[in-house]
Amino acid sequence: MTVIRKRLVIALAAVVAAIGAALPVHAATIDTIAKQAVLIDMTTDTVLFEKAAHERMPTSSMSKVMTMYVVFDALRDGRLSLDDTLPVSERAWRMQGSKMFVELNNTIRVEDLIRGVIIQSGNDACIVLAEALAGSEQAFSRVMTDRARQIGLHASNFTNSTGWPDPNHYSTAHDLALLAQRLIDDFPEYYHFYSEKEFTYHGIKQGNRNPLLYRDIGADGLKTGHTEAAGYGLMASAMRDGRRLVLVVNGLPSMQARADESARIMEWGFREFEAYSLFRAGETIEQVPVWLGAEETVPATVTQDLKVTLARADRPGMTVKLVTDAPVQAPIAKGDPVGKVVITAPGQPVKEVPVVAAVDVPRLGFFGRALAGARYLVLGAGS
Incomplete structure (x- = not known):
């Protein structure tokens, strides 16, 4: 018997709402006199700012x-x-x-x-x-x-x-x-x-x-550089409130400019952006329907803590959805993929994170499968 799979899309509005109250609607921007620069939130591997970074x-x-x-x-x-x-x-x-x-x-x-x-x-x-x-x-x-x-x-x-x-x-x-x-x-x-x-x-x-x-500002590394051809540069990292930012600037005109620009960009990154926690590893995101399983649903989770870094001003525009082809056919082993979390936010690329089964769900026995098939024939896929 062919199982009719439904595209299950669940908007996890409560997750987004729990992050915080609405903030201003326009994200701050920044520029620099450095010839090359990049600022990355290492906590979520998110580029916050770049200029000629490649x-x-x-x-x-x-x-x-x-x-x-x-x-x-x-x-x-x-x-x-x-x-x-x-x-x-x-x-x-x-x-x-x-x-x-x-x-x-x-x-x-x-x-x-x-x-x-x-x-x-x-x-x-x-x-x-x-x-x-x-x-x-x-x-x-x-x-x-x-x-x-x-x-x-x-x-x-x-x-x-x-x-x-x-x-x-x-x-x-x-x-x-x-x-x-x-x-x-x-x-x-x-x-x-x-x-x-x-x-x-x-x-x-x-x-x-x-x-x-x-x-x-929480800085704990890394290394300066200077030559006539390169100008003044700095690889830097700073840690604040559990977030680590990594900064590289190069091509600055003086030691003072290197110090001031680096501090300014680093402070901007901490001030204007936040790493928002969405789900903890092992936490149940949603119950996903199961076909021919000993349980009717399987809890979906992520394997690592899921955080996203956004401009504080862009947080109200973020959406978080669970997408899965339900029902998922048993047997299901703990850790098997059962869908993905899709995160969208203004000015950011779509982020997709796999979700997996949090527990094993064995397949029904012969009589259980026969009963489920008969029920499907009588009541239909939407039952």
Whole structure:
């Protein structure tokens, strides 16, 4: 017997109404003097603002976040430990630009080198690490590029460990924002280095160049950059009230502009947007009709907490619907897909999230199926 399936669409108005009272009807906008920029709510992976975010650009010392990603990989894999000591080559010692001031032919603890890279932006420290892990900086840069591809940075290429100017060394604001997110997610045990404000090595104390660490906005990383070709740039992240924003800006005209623009855009993101919680993992969204099952319905749920980030002004225009081809035929195993939640909001792409069965629903036995079939023939599909 053929089951006639109905397109079941349930508007979950109560969910939307419970989020909060009506707000102003127009979302705020922002612009920036940065040549490239992107701001992402990492909590929901939502782009809040972007400007030329996929445009190729020099990355200067922001490249060192990729250097650290490779180093953290080595630490996690056991190929390196924080207490290992690494030798300083003449090439590392002679390296120009920002420096940790390593001593020629000395050996330096890996943990000190990490602080030298992250806090002091030491080009010399980068080369010490690169040579130790790959034999040469050139070989290490190939590892950087390969690893970047593996984690989704498809518009990036690295020719050195420091961000030293090279026309073949580049990335995009979007790729760097993804890199920041991956480093935070993949290496929480090492991310704390990025929030440290100063480090003293060889009797020389240097402060962290990240200007947002010195402003009360919840910033805890990541890395500045500057070259003549790139201008002033910053990869930054801040956490406030359970929300984490990631910002990348580049091409700014001065250190002051970098500090002010970064803080302004970050504050705007926290002020104008909110991450709204719709459903908790395991929470029953709706009961979906079942065909030939031991139960007439199966509770539908999501596998992870479902949140969406919206401009506060756009919240009243959000709609949330459950769409499913009901009835779902038994047997149904817990975790089987039974439909999707469709979320729409002004100015946002439609978001679709799969919903799954929260419990098992076995199929009826022979006599149960026969009775259900007879009932269907007498009463019809709408019974």
